[in-house]
Amino acid sequence: MTYFPISIPFVAYCLCLCVCYTQARLHHHLHHNHLDHENKHMHLLLSPSYPPYKCNGDGIFDVREFGAIGDGIEDDTNAFKEAWDCACQSQSQSQSQTNSPILLVPHGYSFIIQFTMFTGPCQSPIIIQVDGTLMAPDGPKSWSKNNIHRWLVFYRIDHLTIKGKGLIDGRGQQWWNLPCQPHKAMRFLMCTNLTLQEFKIKDSPHFNLRFDRCISVHIESIFIVAPASSPNTDGIHIENTKDVQIYNSIISNGDDCVSIGTGCYDVEVKNITCLHGHGISIGSLGIHNSHALVSNITVSDSTIKHTKNGVRIKTWQGGYGAVNQVTYNNILMENVRNPIIIDQFYCPTKQCSNQTSAVEIYDVKYNNIKGTYNVRSPPVHIGCSNQTPCRNIILSKVELFPVKGQPALDAFCWNAFTETETITVPPIHCSLDKTL
Numbered sequence: 001m002t003y004f005p006i007s008i009p010f011v012a013y014c015l016c017l018c019v020c021y022t023q024a025r026l027h028h029h030l031h032h033n034h035l036d037h038e039n040k041h042m043h044l045l046l047s048p049s050y051p052p053y054k055c056n057g058d059g060i061f062d063v064r065e066f067g068a069i070g071d072g073i074e075d076d077t078n079a080f081k082e083a084w085d086c087a088c089q090s091q092s093q094s095q096s097q098t099n100s101p102i103l104l105v106p107h108g109y110s111f112i113i114q115f116t117m118f119t120g121p122c123q124s125p126i127i128i129q130v131d132g133t134l135m136a137p138d139g140p141k142s143w144s145k146n147n148i149h150r151w152l153v154f155y156r157i158d159h160l161t162i163k164g165k166g167l168i169d170g171r172g173q174q175w176w177n178l179p180c181q182p183h184k185a186m187r188f189l190m191c192t193n194l195t196l197q198e199f200k201i202k203d204s205p206h207f208n209l210r211f212d213r214c215i216s217v218h219i220e221s222i223f224i225v226a227p228a229s230s231p232n233t234d235g236i237h238i239e240n241t242k243d244v245q246i247y248n249s250i251i252s253n254g255d256d257c258v259s260i261g262t263g264c265y266d267v268e269v270k271n272i273t274c275l276h277g278h279g280i281s282i283g284s285l286g287i288h289n290s291h292a293l294v295s296n297i298t299v300s301d302s303t304i305k306h307t308k309n310g311v312r313i314k315t316w317q318g319g320y321g322a323v324n325q326v327t328y329n330n331i332l333m334e335n336v337r338n339p340i341i342i343d344q345f346y347c348p349t350k351q352c353s354n355q356t357s358a359v360e361i362y363d364v365k366y367n368n369i370k371g372t373y374n375v376r377s378p379p380v381h382i383g384c385s386n387q388t389p390c391r392n393i394i395l396s397k398v399e400l401f402p403v404k405g406q407p408a409l410d411a412f413c414w415n416a417f418t419e420t421e422t423i424t425v426p427p428i429h430c431s432l433d434k435t436l
């Protein structure tokens, strides 16, 4: 995400807004409590065979069987919670996925769901089959009290698969103009053996997918979309997460396409398309003199179009730790402002003082990076810290041309040991003398 300076007035404004919403919602809640109650009562009378919902069945837990309406108006949160509890407690007959309990979000329905925490561990591998639409409440006023900071949270689950041709609709429009966009669409904490496949996520109020302290995450064929102008709608953010594959996906948004934070290693990003937004980022790392480690990251066979950056590594001054073993392979750039960028002076406020320590950057390889750039800044920018130069930066088959009719720009380089294995366009002559 883009870092915004946090000032006291800003925090105060944010707090005040949140309090305001809480009050608005409280009022709303009190007003509707009676109605809610009446609805439940009616429901009981009309469908005596349903509640109390039993956890029996054939391993398919259709949220409608738990009272979800799916008309895009009613709040279906409780049905999801009950369906999850049953599915999670259910034991599959074998370890094979074909027998895993399935929480089914059926096609043809739109379910409104408030903040929900899907908590493990579960009895067996579990599938959430999203064939229909899952919608967030429509804007701050409809958001449930106390929980505007979270929406769909998945916690401590092993072997969770979320798949299907459906849609997760974050309905972020009303949040984007506010100084705080408090919640992400989907957040995964301490999950292991996680698979996300096929579905689409749109208009998250903030990050679309965020992973913290997860192990073994496989993302495939998903589609993330938010307007180019939507702030902080990062596509996929991972942090302290290892063994990650992100394949065959399309991300069109207003901030980083994929961002990789500290503590991530063994990450493979392959065949993805990034549109608008800020490209694929490692960092920012080392904020407030913190320690950061990122290692063994490969990005390959991908297309980056009309973005602010292509492939970027950004660190704040004053941090420590390292970024190493990074490979960018076969990347097509189309009209990207900064296709290749290493920035060890990351400072969006422009008010950072020079510091002596830095998160070290070494063993970074760029191979077959081709396409066009927009000439507002150099196509290759390698800006490394004064005390800790970047080492072993290898560029091969880099060919970047200005968008038609624009003048070509030189590469920018500061304090880096680079090596070019082929002729590059633009030429990169910025290597420090290795005898220094």
Ligand SMILES: *[C@@H]1O[C@H](CO)[C@@H](O)[C@H](O)[C@H]1NC(C)=O
Pocket: 158, 192, 193, 215, 216
């Ligand atoms: C992930 O699944 C594998 C194979 O089923 C299992 O051995 C491993 O323990 C799981 N990982 C974690 C961190 O639970």
Ligand SMILES: *[C@@H]1O[C@H](CO)[C@@H](O)[C@H](O)[C@H]1NC(C)=O
Pocket: 247, 248, 249, 250, 271, 272, 273
């Ligand atoms: C790459 O991903 C796209 C979806 O963005 C898919 O249509 C295509 O088949 C994938 N290519 C390969 C080689 O898997």
Ligand SMILES: *[C@@H]1O[C@H](CO)[C@@H](O)[C@H](O)[C@H]1NC(C)=O
Pocket: 265, 266, 267, 268, 296, 298
């Ligand atoms: C780097 O990560 C890949 C998976 O993306 C893994 O197969 C490989 O073993 C890792 N390499 C090292 C040196 O750990």
Ligand SMILES: *[C@@H]1O[C@H](CO)[C@@H](O)[C@H](O)[C@H]1NC(C)=O
Pocket: 352, 353, 354, 386
């Ligand atoms: C920080 O270092 C850079 C590079 O050496 C230099 O251009 C800049 O003037 C310095 N800034 C301050 C505030 O000393």
